[in-house]
Amino acid sequence: MSFEIKLPLFEGPFDLMLFFIERDELDIYDIPIAKITNDFLEYIHTLEKMEIEVASEFILFAATLMKIKSKMLLPRPEFNEEGEEIDPREELIRHLLEYKKYKSVIGQLAEMEEIRMSKWNRGNVVDELKKMSRVDDVDAEMQDLDLFKLLKIYQKVMFKFASRSDDTTHTVIQYPYTIEQQKTLVLDQLNNQPIIPFTDFIAMKPDKIFVIYTFLAILELLQLSLVTIKIGDGFNNFWVEKLESIPVETL
Template structure:
């Protein structure tokens, strides 16, 4: 962990400069460098009187302020060219960026304090109530099911009609009830055989989505006796 240096109530030279600017009610875009530099150096002198070690970053900022002060005292060259860049501009940009970060840090600290007042319940161990549902066979992945569905879908005859008027909208919820009723009766069925009677593309897609929903709910399970063999659906109950 890096060692954090804090001088009195200031965490860095930019923090001290912001304090001086606010204390003197100064416009951050028009900083009187001479006055701020003098107050800054006075603060460092007080630290030395207290026999406190001054961090190097504070000394670097003091040198920067003195450099800006000297550039501000130099006479401006009267030329027809564009005006020279204000030597205070880089410092102003640093102060504005530091102020944004400090505001964000304060917001995060407030959120952390609010969250610290919220106490959640410890998670309960529910493993004793878990129902183990295992079936013999190889594990079947989602892509195995998609590949099996793709084979069924490609068996449908190509449609040559330009437009089709549909009298019935296929609903996944209705197909879930239909697949559940079939599986209650058969208990287990081969995936391709279960959907082989559907000749409509919309019905086939809706039935496949219904099977996926039943698998997600744990009402159906899949098994495969051998690699690349037919996929069998098993009814696990409501």
């Protein structure tokens, strides 16, 4: 026994919206946002249950529908420059009408393409005569050969040979730091001074790898709730503060 599940495929969120409008015979100028939003979300949930990846544009469109729905529920209408109340659905309707117009044109172009593909192309007489007069043999190729072409070919061959002969080497360097070591270092410094600017750690050893490992160690201590950070003056420094005195051996 086997079963088959078929889901309609849509090229985009606007295509899905037009399907709902045509299916339920809705007025495109007076879209019931609540119903359309529920249908849209139900379709997305169906795809998720079938473990089908939902495109980001569908998720963004669903969020836009919910935003429009929330605006319509709020009793705070917006007005344009002429003092007329702005319908939150206005922009959505405009995009839908535009998409519908281009979709109808694309359908007509697809029909024209299908008709055109079913016809035979008339031959290009000049092109056919050139192909017939072309002689594909060694003698014809040697007639167009000159010293410049020979040098270019020689240069390409030598370049390929040189690139093949150069062996690629990789050097693996083991850094003399670990996250655990830097965590111990940070806590030792905080035992002597409860709050330390990060620039002091940089000044201890102005080495790029040392600074990176120290910064990662501070992040781990922050996650373990052993330290906290405070933003200092400007955006290029922060202060590291110890929350409580815990022996280093517990790490």
